[in-house]
Amino acid sequence: MQFDPKSMHLILEKWGDEFGSAYVIGMGPKRTLVCSDPELMQTVLRERPEKYRRFSPIESAAAEMGGNGVFSVEGEAWRPQRRIVMQALAPTNFRNFVPVMHGITQRLLQRWKRIAQAGEILEMTDELIRYTVDVTTALAFGEDPNTIEDSGDVIQIHLAQIFPMLMSRTIAPFPWWRYIKLPQDRRFDRSLAVVHKHIAQLIERTRKKMQDHPSDGPHNLLEAMLAASTQEGSGITDEVIAANVLTLLVAGEDTTAHTLAWTMFFIGQDKALQQQLHAASKNALGESSTCATFEGLKSLDLFEATAMEATRLKPIIPQLVFESIDYAVLGDIALPAGTPVFFLTRPSMLDAQKFGRPEQFLPERWQAGHEQVRPHDAHAYAQFGAGPRVCPGRHLAMVELRLVLSMLARNFSLELAAEPGSIKEELDFTMHPNAMPVRLRCLP
Numbered sequence: 001m002q003f004d005p006k007s008m009h010l011i012l013e014k015w016g017d018e019f020g021s022a023y024v025i026g027m028g029p030k031r032t033l034v035c036s037d038p039e040l041m042q043t044v045l046r047e048r049p050e051k052y053r054r055f056s057p058i059e060s061a062a063a064e065m066g067g068n069g070v071f072s073v074e075g076e077a078w079r080p081q082r083r084i085v086m087q088a089l090a091p092t093n094f095r096n097f098v099p100v101m102h103g104i105t106q107r108l109l110q111r112w113k114r115i116a117q118a119g120e121i122l123e124m125t126d127e128l129i130r131y132t133v134d135v136t137t138a139l140a141f142g143e144d145p146n147t148i149e150d151s152g153d154v155i156q157i158h159l160a161q162i163f164p165m166l167m168s169r170t171i172a173p174f175p176w177w178r179y180i181k182l183p184q185d186r187r188f189d190r191s192l193a194v195v196h197k198h199i200a201q202l203i204e205r206t207r208k209k210m211q212d213h214p215s216d217g218p219h220n221l222l223e224a225m226l227a228a229s230t231q232e233g234s235g236i237t238d239e240v241i242a243a244n245v246l247t248l249l250v251a252g253e254d255t256t257a258h259t260l261a262w263t264m265f266f267i268g269q270d271k272a273l274q275q276q277l278h279a280a281s282k283n284a285l286g287e288s289s290t291c292a293t294f295e296g297l298k299s300l301d302l303f304e305a306t307a308m309e310a311t312r313l314k315p316i317i318p319q320l321v322f323e324s325i326d327y328a329v330l331g332d333i334a335l336p337a338g339t340p341v342f343f344l345t346r347p348s349m350l351d352a353q354k355f356g357r358p359e360q361f362l363p364e365r366w367q368a369g370h371e372q373v374r375p376h377d378a379h380a381y382a383q384f385g386a387g388p389r390v391c392p393g394r395h396l397a398m399v400e401l402r403l404v405l406s407m408l409a410r411n412f413s414l415e416l417a418a419e420p421g422s423i424k425e426e427l428d429f430t431m432h433p434n435a436m437p438v439r440l441r442c443l444p
């Protein structure tokens with residue numbers, strides 16, 4: 001069976017409508033289970049790393065790119081990497097993170113003001129990726145690249161090649177790139193070389209900083225990994241460090257940016273929602289144009305709820321793919337060792353048994369104490385995964401969503417500069433809009 005990788009999720013969802021919540025397809029030489037039952041998905045997510053692993057081509061493709069970090073690595077090598085990443089992204093660090101994130105949000109605000117005043121149209125996805133690259137790099141690696149104000153050959157142009165290539169190589173029936181380099185492979189190799197050079201320089205500068213100030217730190221993920229690498233038996237080599245810098249850049253960038261882009265897709269079509277968000281932002285921020293404090297984040301629940309509702313309808317993770325390690329029985333389905341299992345996340349989020357009035361965009365369903373929209377089965381929302389490998393960046397992502405959406409609502413009205421129907425879903429590991437042109441107007 002051959003797919004256009006960019007619309008694979010739509011095809012699998014369509015077949016699910018026809019064949020039910022579990023069906024089998026032939027992909028390459030293997031029989032693959034496609035499943036949209038949220039209970040079975042939770043079982044697999046929780047029974048890792050012992051019984052299930054990520055779909056194995058993800059690890060081999062990531063390793064070939066020098067990116068076999070905490071997302072793709074399996075077995076014992078995963079645990080020490082996971083521990084360091086969890087510590088670095090723990091919510092207890094957020095009081096220190098907020099001032100840095102506030103500065104970057106202010107920068108985005110100034111840029112958007114200039115563009116709005118000039119009456120120009122913004123390609124929103126690109127804007128948001130600049131923001132998330134700046135935030136991830138500043139917080140995880142201790143350097144602020146300021147790509148928001150940089151108009152040159154910014155690193156995300158090269159990073160943007162990675163997810164699409166990882167996706168197409170992961171589901172390729174035959175690993176052509178190992179035998180022949182097509183023009184797209186050569187282009188990709190050039191971008192990958194730029195990214196690795198950028199990462200090597202970052203590691204070098206950080207190592208030097210640590211040598212110059214040995215008693216200071218570690219202050220961030222990169223410093224923590226470099227410190228761990230000096231301990232015997234840590235398993236943290238230079239190669240592992242570079243792979244994790246790449247992993248974090250890619251994992252932290254597209255996911256949050258695409259969540260924000262789809263949220264703006266809904267905001268841009270709904271004047272009443274915009275007014276509600278504007279009022280909520282004024283209430284929370286007062287005379288300020290952006291949220292500047294850790295405490296202030298707590299009054300921005302509606303913004304997080306709006307983003308969650310957007311990704312219920314437009315999941316940026318429409319499929320999560322795993323593999324049984326040995327023979328396993330999932331529900332009443334027998335899985336020979338190495339059977340790929342593709343979980344579709346959207347069908348259960350559109351199921352009226354799980355979410356009341358599922359076809360309607362109702363952010364309030366995600367707000368605590370809101371009883372009107374029932375049922376509400378939060379288990380059926382798996383945008384961050386679950387179990388031992390649940391996304392360690394989810395709290396950071398939520399802070400980013402709150403900061404950007406409240407800044408947007410406080411300062412601008414937003415209008416899509418394209419027919420909503422012309423904005424299509426594309427899957428490149430994460431599901432993103434093919435374009436998101438918007439027009440911003442400054443509000444008093």
Ligand code: HEM
Pocket residue numbers: 045070071072082085136140247248251252253255256259316317382383384385386387388389390391392393394396397
């Ligand atoms: C809205 C934004 C985000 C979404 C929807 C998202 C989603 C996910 C999902 C579905 C997984 C797989 C979880 C599983 O297998 O159970 C994951 C893993 C991961 N995410 Fe996120 N993510 C987001 C933001 C971030 C950010 C901001 C970072 C870091 C800066 C990050 C870092 C990671 C890492 C390192 C993993 C691998 C964890 C492991 O395998 O142990 N993510 N993410």
